[in-house]
Amino acid sequence: MLYFTFFLVAAAVAGTVPRARSHGAAVWELIVAMFEWFGDFAKFVTRVARAALTPPYEWRELLRQLDAIGAKSAPLVALAGAATGVVLSLQTRDSLARFGAKSMLPAIIVFSMIRETGPIITGLVVSGRVSAGIGAELGSMKVTEQIDAMEASAVDPYKFLAATRVVACILVLPLLTLIADFCGILMGWIANTLAQPVSPRFFLDNGFKDVVFSDFLPPTFKTAVFGFIIGGVACFQGMRTSGGTEGVGRSTTSAVVLSSLFVILADVLLVRLILFFYS
Amino acid sequence: MEHPTAEAPVTVKDLRKTFGGQTVLNGVDLEAAQGETVAVLGRSGTGKSVLLKLLVGLQSPDSGSIRIRGQEITKLEENRLNELRKKMGFLFQQAALYDSLTVEQNVEFPLMRHTRMAPGERRQRVRELLADVGMEKDLEKLPSQISGGMQKRVGLARALALEPDIVLFDEPTAGLDPITAGEIGKVIVQLKQKRKITAVVVTHDVRGARKFADRLVLLRDGRIVTEGTFENLQKSRDDFVVQFLRDG
Numbered sequence: 034m035l036y037f038t039f040f041l042v043a044a045a046v047a048g049t050v051p052r053a054r055s056h057g058a059a060v061w062e063l064i065v066a067m068f069e070w071f072g073d074f075a076k077f078v079t080r081v082a083r084a085a086l087t088p089p090y091e092w093r094e095l096l097r098q099l100d101a102i103g104a105k106s107a108p109l110v111a112l113a114g115a116a117t118g119v120v121l122s123l124q125t126r127d128s129l130a131r132f133g134a135k136s137m138l139p140a141i142i143v144f145s146m147i148r149e150t151g152p153i154i155t156g157l158v159v160s161g162r163v164s165a166g167i168g169a170e171l172g173s174m175k176v177t178e179q180i181d182a183m184e185a186s187a188v189d190p191y192k193f194l195a196a197t198r199v200v201a202c203i204l205v206l207p208l209l210t211l212i213a214d215f216c217g218i219l220m221g222w223i224a225n226t227l228a229q230p231v232s233p234r235f236f237l238d239n240g241f242k243d244v245v246f247s248d249f250l251p252p253t254f255k256t257a258v259f260g261f262i263i264g265g266v267a268c269f270q271g272m273r274t275s276g277g278t279e280g281v282g283r284s285t286t287s288a289v290v291l292s293s294l295f296v297i298l299a300d301v302l303l304v305r306l307i308l309f310f311y312s
Numbered sequence: 313m314e315h316p317t318a319e320a321p322v323t324v325k326d327l328r329k330t331f332g333g334q335t336v337l338n339g340v341d342l343e344a345a346q347g348e349t350v351a352v353l354g355r356s357g358t359g360k361s362v363l364l365k366l367l368v369g370l371q372s373p374d375s376g377s378i379r380i381r382g383q384e385i386t387k388l389e390e391n392r393l394n395e396l397r398k399k400m401g402f403l404f405q406q407a408a409l410y411d412s413l414t415v416e417q418n419v420e421f422p423l424m425r426h427t428r429m430a431p432g433e434r435r436q437r438v439r440e441l442l443a444d445v446g447m448e449k450d451l452e453k454l455p456s457q458i459s460g461g462m463q464k465r466v467g468l469a470r471a472l473a474l475e476p477d478i479v480l481f482d483e484p485t486a487g488l489d490p491i492t493a494g495e496i497g498k499v500i501v502q503l504k505q506k507r508k509i510t511a512v513v514v515t516h517d518v519r520g521a522r523k524f525a526d527r528l529v530l531l532r533d534g535r536i537v538t539e540g541t542f543e544n545l546q547k548s549r550d551d552f553v554v555q556f557l558r559d560g
Contacts, residue, residue, distance in 0.1 A: 173411075182408035185368050186422045186470075187394040 077195075077269045084192035085200055094197040102163050102198070102264075103205030107212055113158045114213030117150050118142065118220035126228060136239070139231075142221035143240035148252050149304070151214035156259035156296040159202075159209060161289055164267040167198055168288030171271025172281040180272065195268040202264030206256035214253075247311035255303040259296045266292040319382050320345045321478055321510045322367065327376035328534075329362055336362050337373070338534035344478075347508040349500065351521035353556065354531030360514040361405065363531075364480045367512065368402055369393045380478065398426055401476035405483040407467030409455040415442065415466050416451040422473045441469040445499060461492040468499060479503065481513040485520050493520060500524040518542075518557055530556060 121142050129135050171194060174180050180190045222236045270288040274280045322344040329337040336359035344350045352360050365371045366378060369385050378385050380396055388396070409418050419438045423429055429437065442448045445465035455463055464484065471479060481500065485493035501524050503509045515521050521528055522542040529539040530553060538545060538553050545553060 177406060177411070178404050178408040179410055181365070181370050182402070182404055182410075184370055185397060185400070185402040186425070186474075187397040188422075188425055189390070189394070 073273070074265070074269055077272075078265055080191050081195045081199055081265070081268070084189055085196035087192075091193055091197050094193055095201060098197045098201035099205060101166075102159075102201045103208065106159050106162055106205070106209055109162060110155050110158050110209045110213050111216045113154050114146070114151060114216035115220040117154050117213075118146065118217030118222075119224045121145055121150065121217070122221040122224035126225065135229075138225060139222075139236045139240035140243065142225075143218055143244065144248065146214050146217040146221070147244070147249050151217055152210050152252050152256045152259070153296075153300055154217075155206060155210045155213045156256055156263070156300065157293055158213075159206060160259070160263050160292045160296050163202065164263055164288040164292040165285050167264070167267035168271045168285040169281060171195075171268060172274035172284035173278075175272055175274040176277055176280060190272070195272065198268055199261060199264035202260035203257050204260070206260035206263075207253050210253050210256045247307070251307045251311060255300075255307065258299055258303060262295045262299055263292045266295060319379065320348075321381050322350075322512060323377075323379040324363075324367070325377040325379075327363070327366065327378065328374045329359065329366065329371070330374055335534050337366075337376075340376070340531070340534070340536055342512075342529060342536070344510050344512050346510055347504065348527065349504050349511040349513060349525045350527050350529060351513045351515055351525035352529045352531060353515060353518065353521060355556075356516075358531045359534050360531060361482050364402070364482050364512065364514055367480055368397060368400055398474055399476050399478065401471035401474070401479040403464070403467050403471045403479070403481045403484055405486060407455070407460075407463040409463055409466055409470070411455050413454075414451065415447060415453050415455070415458065418455070418466055419470045419473055422470065426474055437473075438469075441473055442466070444472075445469045446495070461488045464488065464496065465492075468496065472503070475507070476509065477507075478510045478512075481511060481515070483515055484513060485515060485517045493517065497524045 122138070125141050125145075126135065126138055129138055129141070171180070174194070180194070183190045183193065218240065222231070222233060225231055225236065267288040270284045270291065274284040276283070320343045322342070324340055324342040327337050327340040327342075328335070340359075340363065342350070342352075342363075352363060354360050362371065366373050367380070367385075369388070373386060376386075380400070383392070383396060385393055385396065409415075410421065413421065416435075416438055419441055420434060423434050423437060427434070439448055439451070442451065445468050447462060447465050447469065450458055450462065455466070458466070468484070484496050484500065488496065497520050500511060500513065504511065504524070504526075513521065513525060526541070527539060528542055528545055530537050530545070532552055538548055538550065542557075545557060548554060548557075
């Protein structure tokens, strides 16, 4: 039921404004719009996947996107990770001190960062920055007929524009998560040290003492799914833009809102899956 | 212009297209012979631009047949359609230049994608194409840094980059000053004379069309109401045709 409500909100955000007079009919319209959106999105993803897997490959454009999406998001992700590490340290330290468990602080910061906070912060920060960029860029290309011009000159826009961006998102999200994890743990240690000096070795030994494979790899690689969602939704919303500059604005907003929403939903599902397989 | 016994490079039969219940094209028949320039005229919203997009496979018709160089494009697979598109040029109404690329890169784009030219040879070709439309001095500028007329000329250079034998022009002179519009018209005439290309030109510009087109086709309510040379059309007694030619 919760997911269904989420999807209804998503359909509304995707640009479907019910015109029906009664509330019942309006909800029905939203439900129909939701299924239409998912149907169209599934067709889009299938076409992009086929374009991505069929040679010739767009290596040059992929590299450009890796730079635009990955390298240029790194400072923001690092900053978000660092801020989260500081906040975690400050908040948790106070709580742990009340229970006389301050020695647990390094482990809590490390576990929290690598298992959940790092991945979700990265997903949401990249979702905001990259979805807006892709949605606006492709949306404006669509309304100014640049995508039509590309297709008319025998270049597949699904391969050149969409597949490269989606693949770049899938590849860079786990790497950006590592940056967020690193900065969060580093700043967690610094914040901790400012309150009570602790050597980095002691902090890391304590923090990573009980960390195992399943604490690190699955949460890090789940962000590849976030990357797929961010790239896929943003490209889809951008490439179906209509209605001039107002339409570009709508696409950009819906790309950010939908991708953030779906990243949160996917996170819930993936955490349950990871716990199921690795608990 | 030649009238071969073989099928014309562009042949459209009983083409129909509807958008959300509104019929835009309602049984259009059109032919453009080898080396012929056909101007499609009509009021705004009569489906002229849609017709061009259908011809290059950017949209699919509801029914009817579109044959380009003997191939039915409505049933063609994407990769075979792309092979045909390489031999077709399309000048968009607003030029549709890639706004993140410079003038030079815009014209180079199709050459990079579809030819094996060495970088030096490619740059040389780009300069020749831009010189043909009088834009050889603005290579490094972005589309946003040049005027609408200049953008259209760059768009034309890009449309001709792969030496297409069929070129589709969507309002090539709309929004241009009379001198630039005249220059674009001259380029169309030169293309016809030098390279015997087949052209379909969608336009409101009756005077321009009279100069560069071999045949004029008048669309109204999604149908062709009349076609022929300008002189033939002048003899028409249909009120719409008379008014269109007089006011156009």
